[in-house]
Each structure stands twice: as structure tokens, then as C-alpha cells.
Amino acid sequence: MTNNGPPDGRRTDGRSFEVDIDDVLDDEDEDDGDGLFDDLLSGEPIFENKEVLRPSYTPHELPHRNEQINNMATILVAALRGETPSNILIYGKTGTGKTASAKFVSQELEKTSRKYDVPCEVEYINCEVTDTQYRVLAQLANKFIDQNRAYVDERVDELEDLHTAARDDRAALDDTEFDSPREVQNRIDSRLDDKEDMEEVPMTGWPTDRVYSTFFDAVDYVERVAVIMLDEIDKLVEKSGDDTLYNLSRMNSELDNSRVSIIGISNDLKFTDFLDPRVKSSLGEEEIVFPPYDANQLRDILQHRSDTAFKEGALSDDVLPLCAAFAAQEHGDARRALDLLRTAGELAERDQADTVDEEHVRHAQDKIELDRVVEVVRTLPTQSKLVLYAIMTLEKHGVHNINTGEVYNIYKRLCDEIDADVLTQRRVTDLISELDMLGIVNAVVVSKGRYGRTKEINLSVPIEETETVLQADSRLGDIENVTPFVQARFDGDGKD
DNA sequence: CCTCCACAGGAAGCAGGGGTTA
DNA sequence: TAACCCCTGCTTCCTGTGGAGG
Incomplete structure (x- = not known):
């Protein structure tokens, strides 16, 4: 719906467009140069560390998102007490830091759970990629199966130690549930049998209900709290209905050992309209909204990252405010702001300029839009x-x-x-x-x-x-x- | 007020290609 | 091997509809 391309196909400098188009058509993979780019390297480099400007980079500090992060933490802390956290729905447009915040919180959660030895795991799934019930369940099942196997290996190791110890000295069994080395051996065997039975779900081919029960068994094999994070959850609902969510949300009543909790992340504020009321109420127990960033906040974020991304003094004063302003017009999209800054930097680098200036930013704005269009049309x-x-x-x-x-x-x-x-x-x-x-x-x-x-x-x-x-x-x-x-x-x- | 155009867009179902199990 | 399963891209058939012209 938004398509503010270059104001007009005709530009004063038709040349730059041609160059850009060829670039995009050629570079299947434009990652960092090797050998060919010696010329470019000879110029004064502008970037210190470009990685921090890429969308894939997860910062460990998210300015202006403390409130949301604390909110999530307050809800999820239940997991560390062995209780089931409420399900959470997170709303916000693209580039408002939803995913980054959620990932940050889940990392912290897992870290803390290890520290206190509470079994708690977070699984992340992007529903834009994994967009059918079958695939979501299969992916989850396989992740838990992997973990269960690792878990079995650990237990077996422990049991084997115990076994050898007990053969030398029966007293080693005093504090355990076992009465004889034989029992220990039996337990080892049964664990290994379990592991034998843990069959990976194939990408396709099985009936969905079988995938579901495999997933169910895998989750329930160990006592734990499983947090399932479904990013772009609206895409999943749009494409394959709410069956998946229905199944996931009613699992708890049937699980014996473990608990699941769902974090749904959505771009679309109204997507719950299409849900079964039961799913809607269970999923939306807690709702957290990520409002768009305003220009000042965007500037903070850019400032934050540019400190590590660029060489000292590589940016002229008006660059950050301009990037922030452009991105603020685009519904406060931080990803866009960072993209803009990075592209502006790359253009400056290409021009062999010492500093990034306003012109580079404006040029970058055009280039990004054109690149996007060219890429979409090409594919x-x-x-x-x-x-x-x-x-x-x-x-x-x-x-x-x-x-x-x-x-x-x-x-x-x-x-x-x-x-x-x-x-x-x-x-x-x-x-x-x-x-x-x-x-x-x-x-x-x-x-x-x-x-x-x-x-x-x-x-x-x-x-x-x-x-x-x-x-x-x-x-x-x-x-x-x-x-x-x-x-x-x-x-x-x-x-x- | 009614008609009727030129489609929009929902529902169902099919082919055929990915895979599985027995 | 045949008999299933799931997914995608597509066709067939269909009902719905805003408003200019009668």
C-alpha cells in the first residue's frame, strides 16, 4: 500500500540509475569484497564495524523499549518459578523493535534459567517462513527432540557413572532411587530405548495429527516450561487458519510434565478478529504494544549504533537527524533508518568521500527504494x-x-x-x-x-x-x- | 426505481510434486 | 510397490455489487 518510490521515473542524472540497476542485477551476493576491491580499500575507510547496522544484528541494549521489556520480563519470570507464564501477544509495526526485544528477553530468560537450574526453554519460529500448521509443529517437534536426545545423553552419562561407582561400593546408591546396580542398568537401557524412539519428523509426508502427537510427546518428555515464540503470527493465521494456535493453546490441560506458553508477535493489530474466541482469549492474556519510534528516538538509536559502526568523525552533523526524519515518515521504522544510514555510508565509501553527508543520505533513500523494486520484480x-x-x-x-x-x-x-x-x-x-x-x-x-x-x-x-x-x-x-x-x-x- | 455491465473475489476441487508408511 | 499425506498453483463455478443509463 505504501509505495513512495522516486517521485518520478525521470531523473536529472539518468546515469546513476543505470549504474544502480546493473549493480543489483549482477550482485547475487554482494558480501564483502575479496581482492577485486583493493582500490576501494585504499580510500580512508568510513566504517569501523558495519555489522551493527545490519538488520540481522541483535543489540544488547534497546533504547526506548525498557517499558515493554520489563513488561515481558514480569510476565515471563513465572517460568523461572516453575509456573506457567501467561501467553503474550506483542503488537507493533515493522521496525519497532518487537522481535529484537523479544529475542533479548528470551536470551536473558534462558541465561537465568541455566543459572538457577530451572528447566526453561524458548523456541523461536518465524511464521512467515514456516507458514503452515504442519511445518510449525514439525519444526517445534524436531527442536524438542534434539533437546531430549541431549538430555538423555546427559542422564545416561550420569547413570553410567553411578553404575560403575555402585559396582565398587553399594553405598553409592544410598541417596538414590535405586536399590541395585541392576536397576541402574535397567534405567540406562530404558533411556536408550526412549532415545531410539525419538524419531525426527520429516519435512513432509506425515499426517498432521501424527506430527502433533510427536511434538506433544517430545515436549512432555521432560519436566520444563517451554516458551514458544511465534513471530509474524498473523501470517500463519492468514494462510492456514487458527488450528495451530488452538492446538497449542489447549495443550497445557493435557501435558503431564511440562507447560507451554506462547508469545505471539504480530504486525497487524486486528488479526485476532479472525480467531476463534477461545483462542483469542487464551492467546491474548497479556498484550504488549510497541508504538512506532518518533524522530528523536530514532536519532538516539542511530547515535547508539553509529558510535560503533563508524570511524570517529565520519558522519557530518546533519546525517543522523536526516536519516531519522526520513524513517519517521515511514511509520517510525528503525530498520529503515539503519538501512538508510548504512547505505549512505556505503555510497560515501564508493565516492571515496571522507565523510558521509546529507547528499549521500538522500541518494541512499532513492537507492533503497529502487533496489527493493528491482529485486522484487526480478524475482x-x-x-x-x-x-x-x-x-x-x-x-x-x-x-x-x-x-x-x-x-x-x-x-x-x-x-x-x-x-x-x-x-x-x-x-x-x-x-x-x-x-x-x-x-x-x-x-x-x-x-x-x-x-x-x-x-x-x-x-x-x-x-x-x-x-x-x-x-x-x-x-x-x-x-x-x-x-x-x-x-x-x-x-x-x-x-x- | 430497476437493470445490467464487467468484473471482484469466495468455495471447492484438481493435478502433480514434495514426501511418507506398509 | 501401492496407498497415503501435505502443499502449491491453478481452474471451474459461482454469487455479489456500485452506479450510469434507461
Whole structure:
């Protein structure tokens, strides 16, 4: 829905766009250089440690999130007392520090649990990647199975020690539950049998209920509190309903040894609307909201990281405030702010500049958006590319507010041309909606009264760059010239 | 006020490709 | 091997609908 690309496809410095596009198309993996980049290294380096600006980096201090973190800790501390913590739902838009905070808290929790020897584990699952009930359960089951195996190994080691000790001297059994070395041996055998039975769940193939019971048994094998963290939980619900959550949330009543507690992390404030009321109330026992950062807070965060990320004095004064301001417009997205700062730094580095300045930040803002679009378009499946190509072609011929029928006609023509399968209009409608969600086109349903109800589609990315990327696809490269067809179709149509 | 256009978008179900178990 | 299972991308069939023109 948000697609504030560069204000206009035409730039004063057309060159920089070409360069950037080629970059993006080439670099499958643009990680740090080796040999080729000696030239660049010779300049005064700007970065001290770039890693801390990457999204994957988890800081050990999260400014302006103390309240939320303490909140979580207060709830989760129950786990350390061996009680079941309430389930938690965490809300907040992207880049508001939800995941980072949750991960931070769970690390602390596990650390403390080890210190006091309380059995407590946190499992993290990203539901955008693991997006079906089967996969969530399978992944959880396998994690717990791994742990159980390790647990069995430890116990067996202990028991074996005990066994040898007891053979020398029966007194070694005095304080234990065993009466004879034989019993110890039996226990060892039964543990090993257990381990034998712990079968990993395959990626696919099993019936779901079997995966569930495997997972159930795995959790219940040891006495413990299991905290299950489901990131992007709204994606899971959207794609495969609330069965998973229902199963997870009612597990506690059937578990004998262990307890589970769920932390759900969601971008969408309203996603609980789709849930079964029972799931909704159990999952939302506690709710924590992460509000967007404002520009000042963003500046703090950037300041914090830039101290370690950059060389002393590599940033001119207005850089941080500007990054913060840009990102604040984008619903206070800290990830975006850091991205901006890093990219600005990289651009400065490329220019062999000594300092990062305002211009680099502005340039970075454009580059990030373009890179994103190019990457999204490049990795589109062929059919979506064809649909996009159709839209783009129409747009190029001055047709605006394109409707689905028009797109479909051109699309059919294109498929013909390159000998691809022609999908139904129903399917193409869906593909258009997907493009809309990716922010590549803008599609609004409008009613034109007598003349029906349709989508009005507009391209919301620069035409030329899109075309370049589309034509880089080997299958679309040899599309001849569709112009005559388009013109024939819209001749004298008055759409201009 | 009613009609009827040109689709939107839900539901169901299929193919066929990933895998499993017996 | 056959008989299952699950997932994705797709088709078929369908009902719903805002408003210009009658």
C-alpha cells in the first residue's frame, strides 16, 4: 500500500540509475569484497564495524523499549518459578523493535534459567517462513527432540557413572532411587530405548495429527516450561487458519510434565478478529504494544549504533537527524533508518568521500527504494512478470487507469508470443492483487456504473527501470514489439 | 426505481510434486 | 510397490455489487 518510490521515473542524472540497476542485477551476493576491491580499500575507510547496522544484528541494549521489556520480563519470570507464564501477544509495526526485544528477553530468560537450574526453554519460529500448521509443529517437534536426545545423553552419562561407582561400593546408591546396580542398568537401557524412539519428523509426508502427537510427546518428555515464540503470527493465521494456535493453546490441560506458553508477535493489530474466541482469549492474556519510534528516538538509536559502526568523525552533523526524519515518515521504522544510514555510508565509501553527508543520505533513500523494486520484480514468477509486462506496456502507451480486461487481453497476446501457458482471468486477477500488495502497481476497485465494475490499475514504479529488469528475464527478452497491437486496440479510444 | 455491465473475489476441487508408511 | 499425506498453483463455478443509463 505504501509505495513512495522516486517521485518520478525521470531523473536529472539518468546515469546513476543505470549504474544502480546493473549493480543489483549482477550482485547475487554482494558480501564483502575479496581482492577485486583493493582500490576501494585504499580510500580512508568510513566504517569501523558495519555489522551493527545490519538488520540481522541483535543489540544488547534497546533504547526506548525498557517499558515493554520489563513488561515481558514480569510476565515471563513465572517460568523461572516453575509456573506457567501467561501467553503474550506483542503488537507493533515493522521496525519497532518487537522481535529484537523479544529475542533479548528470551536470551536473558534462558541465561537465568541455566543459572538457577530451572528447566526453561524458548523456541523461536518465524511464521512467515514456516507458514503452515504442519511445518510449525514439525519444526517445534524436531527442536524438542534434539533437546531430549541431549538430555538423555546427559542422564545416561550420569547413570553410567553411578553404575560403575555402585559396582565398587553399594553405598553409592544410598541417596538414590535405586536399590541395585541392576536397576541402574535397567534405567540406562530404558533411556536408550526412549532415545531410539525419538524419531525426527520429516519435512513432509506425515499426517498432521501424527506430527502433533510427536511434538506433544517430545515436549512432555521432560519436566520444563517451554516458551514458544511465534513471530509474524498473523501470517500463519492468514494462510492456514487458527488450528495451530488452538492446538497449542489447549495443550497445557493435557501435558503431564511440562507447560507451554506462547508469545505471539504480530504486525497487524486486528488479526485476532479472525480467531476463534477461545483462542483469542487464551492467546491474548497479556498484550504488549510497541508504538512506532518518533524522530528523536530514532536519532538516539542511530547515535547508539553509529558510535560503533563508524570511524570517529565520519558522519557530518546533519546525517543522523536526516536519516531519522526520513524513517519517521515511514511509520517510525528503525530498520529503515539503519538501512538508510548504512547505505549512505556505503555510497560515501564508493565516492571515496571522507565523510558521509546529507547528499549521500538522500541518494541512499532513492537507492533503497529502487533496489527493493528491482529485486522484487526480478524475482517474480514468469506469469506475474507477464502480467506486469502487460500493464507496463499499456502504461507506456499512455493508457492510465487500466482495467483488468485490458490487461488480460494484452497478457494473452504476450503469452502467445513467447509460447507460455495462458492462465484464466480469475487467476490473473489474483496476480494483479499480488502485484498491488507488493507495491509495484496500484489497483483500486471502482464501479463505472453501466460499464461495470473493475480494477483501475496504475504502475507505481518507474517504467524504464521496470522494463529493463523485465527484459533481463531470458523468457521475456524475446518479446517482439507489442506496440501495433496495443495501438490497434486503443486507437481513437480517447484515453490519453 | 430497476437493470445490467464487467468484473471482484469466495468455495471447492484438481493435478502433480514434495514426501511418507506398509 | 501401492496407498497415503501435505502443499502449491491453478481452474471451474459461482454469487455479489456500485452506479450510469434507461
